[in-house]
Amino acid sequence: MSSPCDPRYAPVGDVDAALMMIDSRLKAIYDGRTKSDPEAQELVDQFAASLGPKGARDVLDGACTLVFMFMSWLRAAYEDHERDVIEYVVPDLVAMLRAMPKSVRPEAIPTMAALVIAAGTGLSPSLWRKQYGSWTSTEMNPLEATVFLLAEHINRLTDDQDFATRLITTALAGAGDDD
Incomplete structure (x- = not known):
């Protein structure tokens, strides 16, 4: 039986x-820049403002796609070592999110953990989230932090600071080959 949260039904974004x-x-x-760069933040803010509602939704769906792709890669990597991805990724993710109280409110952490668990079990994060209502503005920073932490987890596992980004760009480049 197919799930309504099957990734094939999800928008890629x-x-x-x-x-x-x-x-x-x-x-x-x-690069060691732990403080927010005001110029870089201004560019991100301008970019976000230029998107409009549909563009913002597309980026949101794109972030969920990244969660799914990162968790798919992590699941395969952990299974190669006979380990459970949920057991090894979720506790670390929750601990890191809890350590970010200025960006991640405590009430958003269960949603982010569940989003990652959904992806780790092969469900679409965006469709899983959709069944509980619309995203809230207070969930945007936690979602960005979640995607960032998953990418950083992959980079640490591979000892390569660009691996997660390369993983996605390679997949995107390969997706165009199917046309």
């Missing part, structure tokens, strides 16, 4: 824009 935002955050952290 604007994965490029979502990845660009995550990649810029990763590079800033890896």
